[in-house]
Amino acid sequence: MGSLELRNVRKSFGSVDVLRGINLEVADGEFVVFVGPSGCGKSTLLRIIAGLEHATEGSLIIGGRDVSAVPPAKRGIAMVFQTYALYPHLNVRDNMGLGLKQAGMPKADIAARVKTAAAMLSLDALLERRPAELSGGQRQRVAIGRAIVREPDLFLFDEPLSNLDAALRVQTRLEIARLHDEIGTTMVYVTHDQVEAMTLADRIVVLHGGVIQQVGSPMELYNDPANIFVAGFIGSPKMNFIEGSVVGRDGVHTLGVRPEHITLDSEGGDIEGRVTHVEHLGADTNIYLDCAAVGLLVVRGFGEQLVEPGSRQYARFDTERTFAFSADGSRAGV
Incomplete structure (x- = not known):
């Protein structure tokens, strides 16, 4: 089972608190994306789940088992990194099966798993090629295949598309989504790209300053942000913010409208x-x-808008879709 639970996970580097009490539950088979700006703690949190970093405090439960002190190789996880980390002297087949070979798995079983993973990722015709003969997108698929053959309980992705060009990012993103639908394994994915988060996730975890700001489905975060940070981070172009007051409410507020x-x-x-x-x-x-x-x-308009630079225009707000935020950044009136 690939369920995941984080209980009061904290991480400090010296006097710097990177994670400040993370509590989260991920259901078996769920696709969860950690998103946030640089330095928010998302990659550190993923490395703690993987066992590559140790939490200063707190517990990590995978499949109902406390693995806080369990080494990475025994956690039932597989990780896909930002860099492909393929062995240049090995072909695709051997790169994908190397981890199983090192674990002592019989050759016939390795061959069967590699064949299955290659078919999932459309790598069948590339198995004899070396990494230098592959495109960036193909190399990343090999790295994903190397993780698939391990048949883990939990997949971890650390910004796997950041080294690809725009077209390949879209293609590989679709392949990852299809892969999740096909194998149904729990996936935890880190990105700074909100488009990846919105298009891949069952639920998004928005982090800022080492704290979870909000957890929810992509459209829950878009349509019902918990605070001004989430409202401004999710959405492109970002939400417009206007300082002012709200009729019937005391004090100065920030109004937000997409x-x-x-x-x-x-x-x-x-x-x-x-x-x-x-x-x-x-x-x-x-x-x-x-x-x-x-x-x-x-202002975003649908299709072509015949508006000339320099012209005078009036903005008309959809008051039903306008948000109000208090001085501390929280949603006002909710």
Whole structure:
């Protein structure tokens, strides 16, 4: 069983607290993505799960077994790293099966597992090639295949797509999603790329400053962020934030509205501004509106938008989709 539980996991490097009490449960077969900015603790947390780092405090439970003091090789995990780490003198077949060979598995069993994994990853025709004869995407598939043949209870991915170009990232992302659907093994995936998080995860764990900010499905985080950090981190272009007050509530608040929840009107609206730049992206258009009273707003329109830089426009907010945040960053009124 590949369930995972983290109980009050803390990690300090000297006087620096990197993880500050992480509590999390991952169900068997779930695909969970850790996401957050650089330095938030996501890679350290993954390394603790793998056994490559030791927690300063707390417990780690995999499949109902406390593995806090168990060495990495006996945790029932397999890890795919950012770098491929393939042996250049070995072909694809031998790179994929090397770990099993070192563990003393019979050759026939190794061959069967390699064949199965190669078929899953469309590597059948590449088994005799060496890494230098492969593209970056093919090398990463070999690294994933090397993990699959171990038949682990838990897969760990540490930013596996960051070395690939944009097209290969999309292709490999789809292959990882298909692989999870096919084998159903629990996967924990670390990335700084919110697109990867939104498209792959059953649930996303947003980390910041060594603390879990929110856990939820991609659309739960997008539509119902717990605080201003999550609201600003999830979504591209990011949410617009406006300092102000809310009618019926005391004190100064920050109002948040996503770019797609603002429409432009040349006749009138909630606030006036000047268009400074227009990004034509094909399916969408991002329009930057300099509103002297509140600063720069980003408006996303569907398809081509015939708005000229320098023109005066009014922004009209969808009040049903506007968020309010208190001075401490938490959601106001929830």
